[in-house]
Amino acid sequence: MPFRLLVSVAILIITFLVLFLVLIATETALTVWHYLKEAPVLIQFGYAVILAGLPLLTLALFWNWFRPSRKKKPVEQRVLSPEALQDELLESARQGVDVSAALEEIREQRRRRSTGEVFIAVHGEVSAGKSSLVKAILPEAEVETDPRAGTTTMIRHYSWQAASGDRVVIADLPGFNFEDDKQALEETRRAHLVIFLCDGDLTNSQAKQLEFLRSLDKPVILALNKSDRYSRDDLRSLLDQIGQKAGLNPSDLVAVSAGGKEEVIRMLGEGIEERSSRDRQPEIADLRRCVQRHLDQDRQLMENLRDTAVLTLASEKLDEAKDRHRAQKAEDLVNKYSRRAVIGALAAVAPGSDLVIQGVLATRLIKELSNLYNVPVKEIEIESFLELAGGKIRNMTALTLAIAGNALKAFPGLGTISGGVIHAIAYGMIFDSLGKAVAETMASRGELRPYPAAEAFEDLLHDHLESGAVHFAKLAVSRQNQGKNQS
Numbered sequence: 001m002p003f004r005l006l007v008s009v010a011i012l013i014i015t016f017l018v019l020f021l022v023l024i025a026t027e028t029a030l031t032v033w034h035y036l037k038e039a040p041v042l043i044q045f046g047y048a049v050i051l052a053g054l055p056l057l058t059l060a061l062f063w064n065w066f067r068p069s070r071k072k073k074p075v076e077q078r079v080l081s082p083e084a085l086q087d088e089l090l091e092s093a094r095q096g097v098d099v100s101a102a103l104e105e106i107r108e109q110r111r112r113r114s115t116g117e118v119f120i121a122v123h124g125e126v127s128a129g130k131s132s133l134v135k136a137i138l139p140e141a142e143v144e145t146d147p148r149a150g151t152t153t154m155i156r157h158y159s160w161q162a163a164s165g166d167r168v169v170i171a172d173l174p175g176f177n178f179e180d181d182k183q184a185l186e187e188t189r190r191a192h193l194v195i196f197l198c199d200g201d202l203t204n205s206q207a208k209q210l211e212f213l214r215s216l217d218k219p220v221i222l223a224l225n226k227s228d229r230y231s232r233d234d235l236r237s238l239l240d241q242i243g244q245k246a247g248l249n250p251s252d253l254v255a256v257s258a259g260g261k262e263e264v265i266r267m268l269g270e271g272i273e274e275r276s277s278r279d280r281q282p283e284i285a286d287l288r289r290c291v292q293r294h295l296d297q298d299r300q301l302m303e304n305l306r307d308t309a310v311l312t313l314a315s316e317k318l319d320e321a322k323d324r325h326r327a328q329k330a331e332d333l334v335n336k337y338s339r340r341a342v343i344g345a346l347a348a349v350a351p352g353s354d355l356v357i358q359g360v361l362a363t364r365l366i367k368e369l370s371n372l373y374n375v376p377v378k379e380i381e382i383e384s385f386l387e388l389a390g391g392k393i394r395n396m397t398a399l400t401l402a403i404a405g406n407a408l409k410a411f412p413g414l415g416t417i418s419g420g421v422i423h424a425i426a427y428g429m430i431f432d433s434l435g436k437a438v439a440e441t442m443a444s445r446g447e448l449r450p451y452p453a454a455e456a457f458e459d460l461l462h463d464h465l466e467s468g469a470v471h472f473a474k475l476a477v478s479r480q481n482q483g484k485n486q487s
Contacts, residue, residue: 082106085315092318097325105314108190109307117159118295118302121171121188123213124197125206129225132258133197134158134172136282155187162288166295189309192302193294194218195287197258199225201238202245210246218305219294222246223287227255228280251293254286327443329372334435337365341431342475345424358427362386365435366448373442381448385438388454393430396461400426407469421476428472433460 085106089099112119122130138158160168171191173184188194194213198206213220224242227235235255243253259282294302340361363382370377393400404425437457441448 082311085311085318088315089318092322092325095325097318097321099318099321101321102314102318105310105317109310109314112190113303113307116167118166118168118193118299119171119191119306120168120193120195120291121173121191122195122197123173123184123188123209124225125209126174128197128199129258130172130197132282133195133223133225133256133284133287134170136256136259136284137170137288155183162292162295164292164295166292168291168295186313188213189216189313190306192218192306193291194220195291196220196222197225198222198242202242207245214247216309218309219252219298219302220248221252221254221287221290221294222248223254223256225256225258228257228283252290254290256287257281257283323443326372327439330369330435330439330443333365333368333372334432334439337361337435338428338431338472339475342424342428342472343479345427346420346476346479358431359386362431362434365431366438369435369438369442370448373439373446375442375447377448381450385448385450385453388450389434389437389457392454392458392461396458400429400461400465403465403469404429404473407466407473424476424479425469425472428475429465429468430461432468432472433457433464436460 085102089102093099122133124130134156138160154174156172158170158172160170162168171187173187174181194216196210196213202210210220210222222242224235224239230238239253239255243250246253257280259280341358344358344361363386366377366382366385369375401422404422407425434457437453437460438448440456441453445452
């Protein structure tokens with residue numbers, strides 16, 4: 001009951017206060033209106049503009065300062081063409097970007113196009129029979145076959161002259177995991193057509209691999225190996241089952257027997273066995289016909305899809321080179337400002353002046369990083385981030401200074417060490433983590449989000465305190481010795 005009574009009293013007091021303020025405001029407004037009626041029209045108009053504009057301007061400023069950061073607009077997809085990519089390569093090279101990987105991709109595309117060859121990538125998990133299949137297609141090729149898992153350890157290319165006169169190059173790829181095998185993925189993207197080999201119903205991993213291959217926008221043929229192990233009805237049922245899982249056109253599902261070797265056991269009597277191996281005869285006629293059908297019907301489409309895939313691959317390699325170049329530039333900026341922070345802390349003479357110096361340096365560093373990453377940053381975002389980062393620093397001040405002081409033990413014979421040197425080392429470590437956190441946030445998010453950036457700063461500061469302490473201690477001691485010599 002007392003609580004309800006207190007709440008009721010509070011509500012009554014607030015009600016009377018609001019009523020009192022309304023009465024005062026009303027009286028003031030009537031008084032102003034009384035005088036304005038007697039004033040010239042120009043003054044009335046000016047007062048009305050101020051009365052209406054000032055609240056609107058205040059609201060606009062508050063909204064501009066405190067509104068949530070807008071999500072970065074999606075970047076428009078670049079129109080991929082050899083001409084556009086060439087222009088981008090030239091511009092990037094002028095900026096100092098290493099464009100060699102992208103250029104090599106374009107050269108390889110031109111070389112393959114000039115030969116008129118059709119490239120086929122053969123995929124499948126280990127021991128599916130890929131090498132045996134290539135051997136069956138190209139009996140004269142020297143292909144290493146072995147029933148043990150993982151015989152293929154590198155990408156091999158073999159040529160095949162089709163009955164139609166088409167020259168086909170087969171890429172035998174190792175048992176793969178696209179997340180780990182970048183080379184196998186790139187070779188698949190360069191191919192016109194993909195053959196996926198399995199030797200039974202699709203496992204979950206095979207189904208995922210096949211789904212990924214289909215996402216590359218090129219014809220995919222699924223070949224069921226070791227089909228001689230099944231009866232006609234069982235084989236048809238298994239192909240239907242695989243087709244439903246794979247989502248492929250039935251005409252792109254074929255049964256093959258890649259051949260290879262099989263173990264033969266002969267009973268010699270009285271429980272004695274004789275083991276030997278013999279060659280299995282390959283049966284790949286259906287696969288040949290399926291490949292030829294694509295060559296006859298889809299040749300231009302496959303060529304166009306392959307050209308687009310290779311252009312995209314070259315563009316991605318250029319983007320990777322740009323990211324590496326920008327990351328190096330960001331690292332150089334962070335190193336430059338970290339050195340300046342150390343020097344600024346050593347040069348500070350008035351109490352607290354180092355804080356002013358470092359605040360200016362931190363703002364400049366963030367602005368230069370924003371220019372590097374082409375990320376617009378508002379002053380309120382910089383202030384918010386630095387305030388959050390300052391809170392993280394205050395929580396770690398004792399640990400940071402202790403590690404900075406401990407780092408000086410690597411320089412025996414220094415004599416008395418001033419607190420300014422320890423302070424300078426700490427600032428160097430702080431600026432190093434601060435700059436890296438901002439660069440990582442801009443690179444990954446495309447904007448400066450104060451809270452995530454401050455969290456990244458704290459993690460980096462924790463992780464690199466000891467590793468960076470000796471480096472900045474060496475810099476601080478060197479600068480201090482230079483100052484003593486000059487004096």
